[in-house]
Amino acid sequence: MEGRQEVRLIAVPYDSGHRGLRMGAGPEHLLENGLGEALRTEGRSPSSTTVRPESGPLAEVATAFELDGLVSEQVRGALSGGELPLVLSGNCNASVGTLAGAGPAGLGILWFDAHADFNTPETTTTGFLDGMGLAIAVGHCWRAMAGGVPGFCPVPEENVVLAGIRDVGAAEKERLAASRVAVVDAGSIERGGSRVLAETLDALRARVGRIYVHLDLDVLDAKKVGRANGFASEGGLSAEDLEAALGLVRGRFDVAACGIASYDPTFDTSGRVMRAALSCVGALTGHAPRTS
């Protein structure tokens, strides 16, 4: 709703506890290729911080939640200084820290992803914590660990919109259907443009005024745009679809925080995913698209 706002970039360059590995390389790749310049305000680059876990040894679950605690602190600091936090992370589960830092009052989630990230330790068949990020955010699993993240409070299911999914396991499908999460899948965006999403966001707006926008870059179509990571699939959104979808947000909600996750530059051989990400940043943050 507000105009151009200064952004604080918070980099979480880890994948499964490993710095710079796979999707953990994404945050620095985006920063080195123009993300900061895209967000300059009156000639100044946005402030930027990188979080680092300090308690060892590194371990997928423990480190993910330690990072969430660090992200929470950074997000809270950014918001209290009037900056919009933009979290660049290897894994989607950094969102738990972002939500914690943004605080629960009147907060909803708009989550773009090819996957639902709605598994629990009892339904996952890969053991990958990142496939549980949204389930953690709504309080379905890892409750004690999430409860240790300062400020974390589960987001009510009905305040979540999950958009662009098309690669969802059977158990996740069942769990989603049994939940009150609103799903706008990739097919309905492809067929109906942003209309269905706009209606869903209008319904959400009746319940919340603030929103966390989560962008797993594999929501982009692996063929039409490019592969954001090793889990990318076809049947997804074009760059134009995604920009149009993001363009629906700022007129409806106060954007509390944004996250860009799951970008592994080794799969993006053409650089098209990165360019799409940079042009989405303007729609996310209210900054004008780059003119150069």
Ligand SMILES: [Mn+2]
């Ligand atoms: Mn994801």
